[in-house]
Amino acid sequence: MGRKKESEVSSTDIDMTPMIDMTFQLITFFMFVMNFSEAEQDDRIQLPSSQLAKPVEGAMESPITLQLTNKGSIVYAGEEVAVADIGAYLEREKTVMLESGKEPNAATVIVRADGRSKTGEVQKIIQTCQEKGFERFALRAQYDEGQ
């Protein structure tokens, strides 16, 4: 028994403090780097890139994100909807806006369209939004460091 105790003591002899320090530092680093606000990003969409796409500053007022895939469907609130059917969803957004005492034109519609999608479909989305009273649009693009 005496021998076992000795080996136990020698194994705890290793100084754990620097390792734990480092590990905690790493955890904090990864926690800060991870951001939940980018949850709206979708793998199905490859944004076009632009040098002038300035990163968004601050939160937008009542944003509505519509993502257009290159197959011509809209990803809205996690589900895929056809371009022609988006009107009903926007109507719902409008009702929510009006119920909270805001005009639809105070909301910003963020259009995250795939670079390969058809311009006509983007325009259809914009037109549908306009019909529902939304008039602020943000065409999202990927920031390009420079050519």
Add this chain to the structure above:
Amino acid sequence: MARRESKLADKIAIDMTPMIDVVFQLMSFFMCTLKVVTPEGDFNVRMPMAAAAAAAPDDQQVPPVRVKLSAGADGSLASIAMNGSAIADFEELRRKVISLVGADTGPNSLAEKTEVELDCDYSLKYANVVRAITAVSGKVQGGQIVELIKKIKFTPPKKGGS
């Protein structure tokens, strides 16, 4: 001395294993969920319904710059035209816009009042539209962004197309 030694022995007696297990689990979780996000930006466009915009004629209104983007059969860019004259590429479009509105982009300048109207073919790939907007809305000069035209609108979408 004997007392100090016993204190030290007490400290070591804390079992670190569960804590280290949890810490490593946390670390691997954060490492795995880490997604490298590319920075994104917006082009802010204000487009009310066409009827409302037409109802407010203004003496100081500058005629809009019409940019026509035509698509090829596969949706790639076939040609660019500004106010009816053909343009080779987006660089030339930017130069033309600068020569039209001038370098002054301050408040109440010509650049602020001018509006660009994009007329695009239905099947045109959207990336080209973003390139056109980039060309007319500003340029990068020595790391700084110089804004040109901020008002951008689309012509009503064309019918047809697949």
